[in-house]
Amino acid sequence: MQTHFTTEQLNDPVIARADSILRACVHCGFCTATCPTFVLTGDERDSPRGRIWMMRELLENPESVSADTGFHLDRCLGCLSCTTTCPSGVDYPHLLDIGRAKMAEQVRRPWGERLMRRMLARIIPHAGRFHIMMRLARVGRLFRWAMPAAMRRMLDKVPTAIPARIDPVGARDAVYPADTESEPVRRVAMLAGCASRALEPDINAASIRLLNRLGVEVRVYAQIHCCGALAHHIGETEQADTSVHKAVARWHDALTNGEVDAIITNASGCGTMVKDYGDMLQHDPAWAAKAAAVSAASFDISEVLAQCDWTASFTHPAAKANADAVAKTRLAYHSACSLQHGQNIHGLPKRLLQQAGFTVVEPRDGHLCCGSAGVYNILQPDMADGLKSRKLDTLHATGAAAVAAGNIGCITQLNAPDVPVRHTIQFLDWATGGAKPF
């Protein structure tokens, strides 16, 4: 794509980067077919190609930008399906970051929207606050009739089934030793996470049980309660920066003093963010090297599990007791966008499930987002509901008894009594002797 930035504009390294991304796009349109928002609306402005075009206009002539650009940029899920499809290697995610930041400078959102974004960024990344908010929502539902439409839609997105208490993992620094009398096969730091601790405490517990069984020691650092992704994606930059710097500082210390040899995440949205820390802080001389080291040592939990020896875990009496039920269970694997597109991990979790004895099938259009995308389902409820309903139809069509997914956002978005959606790790925990997760 041709660009027409002035020399002065190109002196800004951010614009120079945007320029090189934009120039990589040959406008072929291959990405449109795999973009969930274009699939729903058929509007070029809701496609990656259309958004790239609008971002070029925005960055070249910021003063002439219209609210229409912001509307269509906001409707982008950030699912990165377009990045997987693009034959030219267009770095859409970083262009989107640049485009959205420029948009925020040019157009001030209405106060109600700013308030909602700020509130979400202040509540959801804190498990305790989020848990309280979900409990208050129960009371709020009694007065639903008296609320404005926007508030009602938001209330409808708050899960109704709430755990009695938040996950204790992550409340304080802790070391979970490997189930082995010899030295652990490796030592990892695990991000306990924020929203997932309030929504599904068993995910961290199952992750620790499984890793310990496989001879891995797990450490959790309480000061890293959030990776910063949620705040980053809704434009609360200062808050995101604080979370990122905190995490980089603590994990870098742990890596350099030999406490751990890797950092793992069990929410793929967080994993994508942590793997990007190096890119985010590359221009900060005080932090660039540390952030790059943290990103290089970061893995999705499935990547670490794939390197472990499972023999003893499958022959353990507790695993053998579950083997029949596991072998009779047909699972649908829902590939979270942040895992398949954000981290390029698709076949690995599925292979682990098959190796554990499950029959695993995939839904049609597995590359399309379920509509969760962080808080997208709250901010863009109509689009998110359309994608959710498409995804549920394809999952039902598989005839599977349950669904495995590697991201808490998708789990919360899709979970329903007739479609039990659980984390891949919870199924692997079951296959190695843990409780049945559904």
Ligand code: SF4
């Ligand atoms: S597939 Fe890649 S090169 Fe083609 S229009 Fe989309 S982003 Fe541009």
Ligand code: SF4
């Ligand atoms: S990130 Fe997803 S929603 Fe956004 S343009 Fe790309 S494919 Fe479409």
